[in-house]
Amino acid sequence: MTQWTVERLNRRGDGVARDASAQQVLAQLTLPGEIIDGAVHDGRIETPRILTPSTDRVHADCPHYAACGGCSLMHGSDAFVAKWKADSVTTALAAHGITAKIGGIATSPPQSRRRAVLSGRRTKRGATVGFHARASDQIVDMTECRVLRPAIVAALPVLRELVATGASRGAELALTVTESPAGLDVALTGGKALDAALTERLGQIMRQGDFARLDWDGTPMTRRSPARQMGRARVIPPPGAFQQATAEGEAALLSVVRKSLQGAAHIVDLFAGCGTFTLPLAVTADIHAVEGLAAPLDALDAAWRATPDLHRVTTEIRDLSARPLLPDELARFDAAIIDPPRTGAPAQAEHLAASSLKRVAWVSCDPVTFARDARTMLDAGWRMGPIYVVDQFRWSPHVETVTSFTRD
């Protein structure tokens, strides 16, 4: 059988391997340097046999690992994964001619992810709930998980009950499950239409799982408010709202943002969400929070109004792709935070680059789009500080970063 040598992992964490004639295949769950064989289908080896393992290979301690798409790097040592994530940032920046200094990597511990989007489907015997299998629309019926908070794992039987009760045959439900201090906050989409009988049954299931809130396709049922602390403020995030995936990751991002903007008195927070950065920084600065969705901004505003002694916080609903803040609008601030979605913020980057601002803290969840936007800033004369890698999605190929841009 042909033998292949794994040269590197691609951005999805798949091994890129070559045989003696330089033919290339992709092989999941492999590591650089490994010699493998296995059946090739459509340019992929789905179940590679590891003939010569890497010294970075470790036992993946999860019964679902062979199939579950939630993790794809659990077979690599912590040191290997940390270096691979840092290297994927430097490689993305190098593609735009940028030499980056990595300031450090903060990896969230196992079982720390407090928010996950799971899938659920009714089956003949009940229901299946979990992440999708790798490159598949099948759902892995999860009984254990090394990344999710224990409270979410413990709720899996109740989540299955929820899906068995509320899913139409064949339909796939999406369950955004967030651990709040008051209990689980579950937002479900794709369920059966609510009627009196279903509402009553859902109430029983909520009590069984001791859920704080269940949002059924836009109809919220609340037993306790799923409020959480952001700085001194208590925010009630809207159902399913974006929140940083781990408390440790959020603290690491906030610490770099805070240090980068120290002493700033008037800050604009672009892509502000529910106020992860706005509310803690409002202890020392006036903040203008800009965000595309009304619901998170309403939550941010309500939290600010209910908290004594914070600086002034104003909010603006605005699509920052279609209508980025212009240089003359940015002129009234002395610093900015930007935390765009994975697509990055090419339009807003142009205007930040051309503005009179002197400091920008830049949070990113995609090194490739970040590198493009960083190029825009550097071309306009900004300097980029060290990049901190914040790994909130341990064992997945996902990489987040935070850095600062300054100029005199």
Ligand SMILES: C[S@@+](CC[C@H](N)C(=O)[O-])C[C@H]1O[C@@H](n2cnc3c(N)ncnc32)[C@H](O)[C@@H]1O
């Ligand atoms: C990565 S999240 C960051 C949220 C917040 N900074 C935090 O840390 O919780 C990106 C945010 O950008 C918002 N968003 C996405 N596209 C947008 C757009 N075109 N204009 C304005 N906001 C947008 C999303 O609703 C989301 O709240």
